[in-house]
Structures are given as structure tokens and as C-alpha cells.
Amino acid sequence: xxxxxxxxxxxxxxxxxxxxxxxxxxxxxxxxxxxxxxxxxxxxxxxxxxxxxxxxxxxxxxxxxxxxxxxxxxxxxxxxxxxxxxxxxxxxxxxxxxxxxxxxxxxxxxxxxxxxxxxxxxxxxxxxxxxxxxxxxxxxxxxxxxxxxxxxxxxxxxxxxxxxxxxxxxxxxxxxxxxxxxxxxxxxxxxxxxxxxxxxxxxxxxxxxxxxxxxxxxxxxxxxxxxxxxxxxxxxxxxx
Amino acid sequence: xxxxxxxxxxxxxxxxxxxxxxxxxxxxxxxxxxxxxxxxxxxxxxxxxxxxxxxxxxxxxxxxxxxxxxxxxxxxxxxxxxxxxxxxxxxxxxxxxxxxxxxxxxxxxxxxxxxxxxxxxxxxxxxxxxxxxxxxxxxxxxxxxxxxxxxxxxxxxxxxxxxxxxxxxxxxxxxxxxxxxxxxxxxxxxxxxxxxxxxxxxxxxxxxxxxxxxxxxxxxxxxxxxxxxxxxxxxxxxxx
Numbered sequence: 001x002x003x004x005x006x007x008x009x010x011x012x013x014x015x016x017x018x019x020x021x022x023x024x025x026x027x028x029x030x031x032x033x034x035x036x037x038x039x040x041x042x043x044x045x046x047x048x049x050x051x052x053x054x055x056x057x058x059x060x061x062x063x064x065x066x067x068x069x070x071x072x073x074x075x076x077x078x079x080x081x082x083x084x085x086x087x088x089x090x091x092x093x094x095x096x097x098x099x100x101x102x103x104x105x106x107x108x109x110x111x112x113x114x115x116x117x118x119x120x121x122x123x124x125x126x127x128x129x130x131x132x133x134x135x136x137x138x139x140x141x142x143x144x145x146x147x148x149x150x151x152x153x154x155x156x157x158x159x160x161x162x163x164x165x166x167x168x169x170x171x172x173x174x175x176x177x178x179x180x181x182x183x184x185x186x187x188x189x190x191x192x193x194x195x196x197x198x199x200x201x202x203x204x205x206x207x208x209x210x211x212x213x214x215x216x217x218x219x220x221x222x223x224x225x226x227x228x229x230x231x232x233x234x235x236x237x238x239x240x
Numbered sequence: 241x242x243x244x245x246x247x248x249x250x251x252x253x254x255x256x257x258x259x260x261x262x263x264x265x266x267x268x269x270x271x272x273x274x275x276x277x278x279x280x281x282x283x284x285x286x287x288x289x290x291x292x293x294x295x296x297x298x299x300x301x302x303x304x305x306x307x308x309x310x311x312x313x314x315x316x317x318x319x320x321x322x323x324x325x326x327x328x329x330x331x332x333x334x335x336x337x338x339x340x341x342x343x344x345x346x347x348x349x350x351x352x353x354x355x356x357x358x359x360x361x362x363x364x365x366x367x368x369x370x371x372x373x374x375x376x377x378x379x380x381x382x383x384x385x386x387x388x389x390x391x392x393x394x395x396x397x398x399x400x401x402x403x404x405x406x407x408x409x410x411x412x413x414x415x416x417x418x419x420x421x422x423x424x425x426x427x428x429x430x431x432x433x434x435x436x437x438x439x440x441x442x443x444x445x446x447x448x449x450x451x452x453x454x455x456x457x458x459x460x461x462x463x464x465x466x467x468x469x470x471x472x473x474x475x476x477x478x479x480x
Contacts, residue, residue, distance in 0.1 A: 008441055010248040084478040091478060099393040109418045148429075151391055152479035153339040154400070155472045156410045156430030158437070170396045189440070190396030197398070198438035200429070201248055201457065217441065232395045238324040238331060239392035239479050 012202035013211040021058035026132035045214040047199035050147040054116040063115040078103035122163025142166030146196035159200035161192035169229040252442035253451040261298035266372035287439035290387040294356040303355040318343035362403025382406030386436035399440035401432035409469040
């Protein structure tokens, strides 16, 4: 039996305020963490909701929420393939390879008359933030950009990773023995998705907490990575 | 803007040892937590992996892992409907309404020559444990029984709830305003699944940590519940 893992803490980061196009989220996060008395530390994982990343990157477009046709056209423009339609709901594949509702086009937590689109490349957004935190705030953290997706078969939404930098998106346990010494049949854990879900527990969609710090993760999990590790190839997918 | 949520701690619980049929998990957990210096407290959520619940409830059967035909028959017996097959992999619906690989029949972390089946009713398992902790250890906690499921479209596995007692399986945000005062479009969070995923981060499949204590959850989330809240009705499911 190996040693018991350490405890993990999930810290909400409030006081970031409204994010505007051109804002440097790394600075907002480092400053807010410092003000809150939970200054960032090496091997923290900073989880940032897609919404403020999209706002900082100017991925916000005018959209009349009541114009269902305009909404549909926008969702279709953000999609490479539509999987299912029911009423106004479209389940599609985005150009990033994510399969989600309405191509991630989101009307909540944006000003009336506008919609937030997914970042063009949230791995790049995460890397930019990680680099800025290292260069300007001397701290070596991982960054996950998260969004809230539904899933088939089960109700409710969970937060998942849409961009990853500095921590494995997937944790590969192949070849490791289980607690009874047999080879593990469970081989790959969706690490970045589980971290995003843990972070969501302190964010609260209504509470204006767009960032969480996850502290105490196993240091061996920190490595170069990409959210693409989490995308199942079409030819291996039984439900597409 | 509402107040910032509190931090959450996810504490691994080691030292439970091998669980045998007839063991009272509530006692094992309370004792291990006490020994470890993290004694259970009111409003903790105890997350217990399915494996030790199945063992305590005697849901372990003899199975020659190399006999693929016996494996297939066992999985089919545990299923009410097969959705997909590929090679030895069967995706099916269990009698509980879960859709997962191999009907939850699991060969890891059980002795060679045996397989663990899902608990017959993991809500009841969770309730039994919650009641026992209250009656014999004077502590009022929620309990989630978790298992490790795959999902379409994304690689890797995440832990989800298969039994829930004392905390909402789903968190309903309908009618709540978002941080900008508009009504939220994201309405239901799969709370128990996110807690199960957070717990998995300290469990580690290889580390012999079958229980985690999640501390600091919003007290308003504690209520009577059932994992059935997380099962999407077939007629609302676009991917079955």
C-alpha cells in the first residue's frame, strides 16, 4: 500500500469584478488572491471559468436573446457538426472538438443583448495566464479553463476543462497495481475534468466567483498537457 | 453580489484495511477518521467508493477473469438493456438506471477469481451508513456512494454518485439571478457527481484510499435526496 495522499483545498476567489476586453486575468487573479490572504503558491492549480476568459479575449458578440433565429445561426456558425436538435437546443461539435449544448454560446453572466462565445483556443488562454503568472508574479501554477457542460443519461451539469496548461488533462494509471497488487483495469482518470468539477463547488453560478484555487494536488501530476487529451477520437466513440 | 463561498477541504481517509462481508462501514470510517485526527463533524459529506460497499454487502461473486463468456453472461445478467458492444466492452443500462461499462462489474481491487457487483440499492447503503453514524457516533453527515464511470465524447473516467443520502444529488438554481442580475440559464448542477469527482482526487485508485471526507460544503445543500434525481428520463435523453 502506498502512502495516503494529502488533503486538497478548494479556495474560492472573489473580488475580481467585471472583466473587460483586454484585461490581463493573471493580474486580476494574483491581486485578488493576495487581497484575500490566499496568495498563489507553486503547484497551485488555478481554475478560471470560460466566461471571464472569453470576456478578456473579446469573445463577446451582440445578440438579441429573444431572436431565436439569430441565436440558432450563431450556434451553427460556432459548430462544425450538429449531432442532435430538440426545440431550441442544439447539441453540436465545436471547432475545438467539444461536444456540448449550443456550441458553448452563453447568455448568462453577460450583459443583456450580448452572448459569450468559447475562447478560440483555451489551451493557449491557459498557457498565457500561466506564463504571465510566472513572469510577473513569480509563481509556478497550473491553469485550467473550465466550462459547464451537460452529459447524456444523467441530469444536471458538471464543470469540465476546455483548456489546460501545466497539469495532466488525463492521469494514466496503466501498469500500476491496485491496492491488492493486481494490475488496474481502470487506467485513465479525467484529471482536469475532476479538478474543474471540484472548483465548481466553490464557484456557485450565482455568486460572482469566477476563479478557484485548488491546492494540494499531487506534484507528480504537473506536466505539459493539452485539453486534446480529453477528446475521444471519433472512431473510438460509440455515441456520436 | 452574494458573499463568497467558504473553502472546501477534501480529506483522504486511509487505514481502513480490507473490507469483508458483514463489516459495518460506518464504524470503520468513524474509527479511521478518529485515528487520523480528522474526526467526522456535522455537515461533512463522506464519499465511499462502491467497491467497499459491495464487499461489505456481500456483492462479490466468483468469476474466472479469463473466461470471457462467463464475464459476458454476468454483465448481461446485471443489465436490463444493452446499448452498445465493442469487443469485450458492453455499455448497458443497469437495473438501477445507470448507463455504464460492463454494468459496473469490476475486477480491480478484488481478490483474483472474484468480481464486485454494484450494490443492489446504493441510496439505501448511503442511508444505512448515515443512520449508523448518527446513532452510534453522534455525527450528522451526508453520504455519497461513488463509482468510476466513463462517458461519451471525452476520454478518461470520472467518479460519479451511485447512491446519495442527506445532500442534494442535484442543485437547482432555477429562478436565481446570475452575478449581473439576469435569470440563470444554467439551472441544475449535478452536485453529488461533482462532490464524487472532487473526492476521487484524493482517493487514487492505486493507493488504497476508499473513503474521502468533503468538508465545508454549503449547509443549504444538505437535504433528503436520491441518486434518482441524477438519472435522465429515457424520453428526455437524446443519446440512448
